[in-house]
Amino acid sequence: MPLIKDGAFVQDAFVTVADDAALPDGAAIVSLARFQKDREALLARNAPLGIQLKAPENPELLGEDVQRFSVIVLEFPVFRDGRAFSWARMLRERLKFTGEIRGTGHFLYDQIAYMKRVGFDAWNVAEGFRLEQFHRALTEITNVYQPSADGKKTIRELRATPRP
Amino acid sequence: MYRYDEFDAKFVKERVAQFRDQVERRLAGELTEDEFKPLRLMNGLYLQLHAYMLRIAVPYGTLNSRQMRMLAHIARKYDKGYGHFTTRTNMQFHWIKLVDVPDILEDLASVEMHCIQTSGNCIRNVTADHFAGATDEEIEDPRPLCEIIRQWSSLHPEFVFLARKFKIAVGATPHDRAALLWHDMPVEIVKNEAGEVGYRVYAGGGMGRTPYIALLMKDFVKREDILAYLEAVLRVYNQDSRRDNIHKQRIKILVNAIGQEEMQRRVEREFEEIKASGSLQLPQEELDRIRAYFAPPKFETLDDKMPVGSYDFENWKKTNVHKHRAPGYAIATISLKAIGQTPGDISHVQMDALADLMDQFGIDEIRVSHEQNLVLPHARKRDLPAIFARLQKLDLATPNSGLITDIIACPGLDYCDLANARSIPIAKDIAKRFENLDRQHDIGELKIKISGCINACGHHHAGHIGILGVDKKGVEYYQILLGGSGAEDASVGNIMGPGFSAHDIGPAVERVVDTYVKLRQSGERFLDTYRRVGMEPFKNMAYLEQMYAAH
Amino acid sequence: MAATPALQVLTANRLRDGAVVYWQAGVWADEFKDADVFNDKAAADAALAAAMVFVKDRVVVNPYLFAVREEAGQIRAIEQREIIRGAGPSVRRDLGKQAKPSMEAFDVSI
Numbered sequence: 001m002p003l004i005k006d007g008a009f010v011q012d013a014f015v016t017v018a019d020d021a022a023l024p025d026g027a028a029i030v031s032l033a034r035f036q037k038d039r040e041a042l043l044a045r046n047a048p049l050g051i052q053l054k055a056p057e058n059p060e061l062l063g064e065d066v067q068r069f070s071v072i073v074l075e076f077p078v079f080r081d082g083r084a085f086s087w088a089r090m091l092r093e094r095l096k097f098t099g100e101i102r103g104t105g106h107f108l109y110d111q112i113a114y115m116k117r118v119g120f121d122a123w124n125v126a127e128g129f130r131l132e133q134f135h136r137a138l139t140e141i142t143n144v145y146q147p148s149a150d151g152k153k154t155i156r157e158l159r160a161t162p163r164p
Numbered sequence: 165m166y167r168y169d170e171f172d173a174k175f176v177k178e179r180v181a182q183f184r185d186q187v188e189r190r191l192a193g194e195l196t197e198d199e200f201k202p203l204r205l206m207n208g209l210y211l212q213l214h215a216y217m218l219r220i221a222v223p224y225g226t227l228n229s230r231q232m233r234m235l236a237h238i239a240r241k242y243d244k245g246y247g248h249f250t251t252r253t254n255m256q257f258h259w260i261k262l263v264d265v266p267d268i269l270e271d272l273a274s275v276e277m278h279c280i281q282t283s284g285n286c287i288r289n290v291t292a293d294h295f296a297g298a299t300d301e302e303i304e305d306p307r308p309l310c311e312i313i314r315q316w317s318s319l320h321p322e323f324v325f326l327a328r329k330f331k332i333a334v335g336a337t338p339h340d341r342a343a344l345l346w347h348d349m350p351v352e353i354v355k356n357e358a359g360e361v362g363y364r365v366y367a368g369g370g371m372g373r374t375p376y377i378a379l380l381m382k383d384f385v386k387r388e389d390i391l392a393y394l395e396a397v398l399r400v401y402n403q404d405s406r407r408d409n410i411h412k413q414r415i416k417i418l419v420n421a422i423g424q425e426e427m428q429r430r431v432e433r434e435f436e437e438i439k440a441s442g443s444l445q446l447p448q449e450e451l452d453r454i455r456a457y458f459a460p461p462k463f464e465t466l467d468d469k470m471p472v473g474s475y476d477f478e479n480w481k482k483t484n485v486h487k488h489r490a491p492g493y494a495i496a497t498i499s500l501k502a503i504g505q506t507p508g509d510i511s512h513v514q515m516d517a518l519a520d521l522m523d524q525f526g527i528d529e530i531r532v533s534h535e536q537n538l539v540l541p542h543a544r545k546r547d548l549p550a551i552f553a554r555l556q557k558l559d560l561a562t563p564n565s566g567l568i569t570d571i572i573a574c575p576g577l578d579y580c581d582l583a584n585a586r587s588i589p590i591a592k593d594i595a596k597r598f599e600n601l602d603r604q605h606d607i608g609e610l611k612i613k614i615s616g617c618i619n620a621c622g623h624h625h626a627g628h629i630g631i632l633g634v635d636k637k638g639v640e641y642y643q644i645l646l647g648g649s650g651a652e653d654a655s656v657g658n659i660m661g662p663g664f665s666a667h668d669i670g671p672a673v674e675r676v677v678d679t680y681v682k683l684r685q686s687g688e689r690f691l692d693t694y695r696r697v698g699m700e701p702f703k704n705m706a707y708l709e710q711m712y713a714a715h
Numbered sequence: 716m717a718a719t720p721a722l723q724v725l726t727a728n729r730l731r732d733g734a735v736v737y738w739q740a741g742v743w744a745d746e747f748k749d750a751d752v753f754n755d756k757a758a759a760d761a762a763l764a765a766a767m768v769f770v771k772d773r774v775v776v777n778p779y780l781f782a783v784r785e786e787a788g789q790i791r792a793i794e795q796r797e798i799i800r801g802a803g804p805s806v807r808r809d810l811g812k813q814a815k816p817s818m819e820a821f822d823v824s825i
Contacts (some may be wrong), residue, residue: 058403079202080285082325086402089322094437110186110203117321140182143171145315147443148322155171155315156450190773191731197776211776213800214811215733244810259810261732506806577796578804586795588806638794 004134005100005122014050014071029073032057035065043068052104055081059091066095071122076105085118092119092149112137119149165226165529166311166457168276175318176273179280183207184266191263206286206324208254208279209265212581216260219282220272224292224310224334225253225532229519232530234275236515242268247515249500249508251572251623252289252331253532254282258579280318285326287317287398291333293341294533297460298541300489303353303361306334308454309390312446313351316391323398327405327413330398331370343534343650345369345378346626348415349397356384363390367397367427368419371620375656376416379424381431387451389435391444396434400427461528461542466492473549479601480552480563494545498530498538498555499562499570503595506588507573508536517558525551534623534650535572535611537565568610568677569595572623576616576633577640583616585633585640586666590614593670598677607677610690613648626650628691629676630657631669642669644676646702647694660703672706679705720782722790723759724750725766726800727775735800735812736775738762743775746812747801752783752790 003012014027019034023042029050035042042049043065050071053059059066066072072091074084084103091097102122103115112123116138123134143155153161168176183203190200204210208219220235227235235255239247242264243257250256260268272278281288290313292306293299313332317323323330335344336353344350345366352364363385369378385393401415404422419427438444468491472478486495498518501507518538522530525547531539538560543551555561564570571594574580576587591614598604613627617634624630630645641663648657664672677690679702684693694702724747725738736743737750744750753759759780766778782793792798803811 055407079199080325081407082285082323082327083403083407085322085325086399090403093441108199108202111325114319114321114324140185141175141178141319143175144321145175145318146320155175158171159169193771193773197770211728211733213796214735214803263731577799578806583796586799586805588804592806640795 001124002127002129003122003124009131055083059087059095066097069099071100071102073102073104076107079106079108079111085114088119089149109133109137117148117150165228176278180266180269180273183269187262187266202284205284206281208282210283212579216262218257218260218265218279220255220277220279221282221289222253222255222532223314224290224307225294227530228528229522231275231277232515232519234271236512238268238271239512246509246511248575249532249536251534251621253291253534254289285328286324287330290314291342291534293337294531294539295341295495297458298488298495299337301339302336303355304336305458306336306353307458310334311454323402326402327407338652340652343626345654346371346650347378350378362386365393368416370414370416371623371625373411373618375625376420377654379419381428388446389439391446392438393435395438395444396431399434400430463490463493466544468492470545471549477549477552480561483563483567484565492545494543494548496540496543497565498560499564500537501564501570502559502562503569503599504592507571507591514558514560521554564604566609567604568598568607568612569604571595571612571614573614574616574622580616582619584635585616587614587616587622587633590631590642590669594673597670597674608689623650625657627657629673634663636663640666644672644706646699649691658699660699660706675705675708676702722783723753723780724783725762725778725780727766727778730773730776738766
């Protein structure tokens with residue numbers, strides 16, 4: 001699946017591992033269930049680790065381990081399920097997670113801008129998705145009214161800024 | 165009222181361009197209907213029975229004359245010459261073409277209007293008392309806070325895909341005219357013992373399949389903390405709501421599932437963190453800046469005498485003219501409930517004429533009430549006879565504000581894709597039955613609210629007499645509920661029993677009203693009598709015909 | 716499982732303007748009186764399948780079959796919803812399809 005990060009298509013350095021599959025040697029993404037089952041083994045590996053959370057899975061379930069992950073993948077089972085927007089924000093703001101937050105599953109192109117604002121920085125997109133769509137999604141609405149995890153200046157702050 | 169600055173204007177302009185692009189992508193096949201539907205809903209565009217329906221936001225029910233003229237223009241140019249004011253004080257047009265909507269949005273943007281978040285699973289229009297800024301009952305005008313909430317909630321990235329819709333209302337008076345406690349998150353402006361003004365926040369009100377009155381979340385939130393608290397409530401809702409059953413996804417379900425205390429605890433935790441971050445602190449300067457937009461007009465020093473006029477004018481005064489905080493001024497209700505007409509509908513001719521009336525009499529704003537009427541907030545008493553005469557010519561002077569023929573009705577099966585039964589013909593029938601003004605005055609305050617389906621857009625749960633249209637084996641039937649209230653004494657109506665046919669509902673309502681007249685004690689409204697004597701006497705009389713038929 | 720109704724008509728809404736349309740031999744007619752009436756399930760289902768092409772081509776949205784009955788030589792919708800979709804709002808007889816001269820008067824009296 002094509003992966004967008006830092007505004008470009010990138011190779012996915014991670015392999016997403018099924019719950020019953022053997023772990024590869026390198027960078028791997030596992031489910032929460034798998035992580036809870038094989039936690040010691042997974043943390044002992046000398047390779048980057050990622051975790052994929054389903055929509056009902058609150059990142060606080062990761063406890064102290066949250067900082068051990070290089071990437072946290074948040075699933076959209078349907079675009080309508082907006083819990084991941086809060087999970088991403090929680091990861092950035094409460095849990096101070098600085099790794100990659102990747103969106104996967106069924107999200108709309110029109111949700112990309114919101115995802116970025118709440119802390120996503122990587123997107124699994126459909127085959128054929130054009131990069132210029134991604135860039136356009138981020139520029140359709142220039143200014144924002146409310147603060148979020150992206151630290152973007154709000155309209156209120158812009159209003160207070162002296163203008164030439 | 166609020167005026168857009170360059171940022172607001174740009175925001176709305178870009179939103180229009182974004183939607184234009186979405187429509188083009190839809191028509192070009194790049195978006196399926198499933199993908200497009202949430203996007204068009206977030207711009208207030210429904211596909212209904214006959215055409216598309218566009219819902220235009222009227223923030224906290226406030227319009228100026230320029231905006232009213234634009235609504236008239238849209239009615240003429242893009243629709244069939246009329247519009248409909250809703251129970252959330254928005255404007256709906258029922259005959260819209262998808263291909264016209266980008267142009268309509270552009271026209272709206274030119275007068276600082278939009279359709280953003282008037283539908284969809286997001287924070288909807290924030291509503292308030294339609295007498296705000298004019299009544300002497302309020303602690304302060306609730307609308308500056310409404311505007312602040314409006315901005316904070318506009319395309320809020322975390323809360324655009326909530327489990328369901330989310331409705332906020334702000335109250336500031338002991339007598340609630342905005343059905344506050346029926347909202348997902350009511351905010352009440354209050355004073356604490358120290359005399360500080362702050363906010364009492366509730367959560368979990370809502371109509372629909374399972375009606376609930378909102379429960380207290382926090383007794384006193386300080387001014388500067390209000391946005392942090394609201395964000396905390398929304399966050400808990402977004403994280404913890406069910407997502408598996410569309411009928412169990414409003415915040416009322418969550419609050420009642422985990423309980424008031426647990427909800428308060430979860431919200432408090434988020435609140436403390438958001439407060440500590442300082443990111444949503446509302447500075448006094450910002451509140452003052454927004455307040456300045458809502459400064460009342462400079463009231464002249466006028467004779468406070470109420471003019472006397474024709475017999476019709478005197479009747480109209482009795483119900484449709486209300487006390488204003490400034491001597492020499494009055495608040496006037498413009499009824500959109502002419503007997504035999506669709507409640508809440510207004511023609512382009514009437515809209516344009518009202519705009520002219522506002523300009524002529526120097527009234528800057530007009531309000532929309534959730535009861536589907538309009539209000540002139542700052543009318544000079546001495547102008548009332550002339551205003552009345554003008555309204556009369558326009559069929560906008562029905563003297564029934566708050567009386568039994570002042571009925572709330574949703575569009576129902578005549579227009580709406582979600583409906584099970586028609587509501588408008590029932591409203592018309594009932595209004596005609598009670599047309600006699602003397603009888604209406606004898607009956608007094610009696611709020612009838614009619615919904616064509618369980619979604620309750622007609623607020624039937626909050627009706628003194630509520631009527632719910634249902635589909636019984638393909639035939640339209642109507643259930644009666646009694647004892648609901650949308651005022652500060654909020655209560656959920658009780659279902660009387662089996663439904664009545666379209667033919668029988670009118671007579672049944674008459675028997676219910678007659679029962680009240682027979683049983684009432686001095687000074688009792690219908691609601692008071694019902695609360696005193698209970699359902700039994702009303703039920704017995706209502707089903708009388710059925711009982712006779714059965715024997 | 717509910718039995719297939721004896722007589723059915725296929726309807727949809729036009730994408731561009733939301734107008735109600737009816738399947739008539741592979742095209743979409745504006746008026747209910749011109750709609751094909753299916754008296755066997757296979758034909759009705761075949762028409763519905765064929766209608767999906769028009770969804771893909773962005774002509775209509777949400778095509779579906781609904782039950783009709785014959786009454787004194789006329790085909791009539793059974794559900795109130797379809798009667799109203801075919802005619803217009805019962806409370807504004809001057810609007811919608813019912814306002815066209817070609818429409819016969821219809822009675823949705825209440």
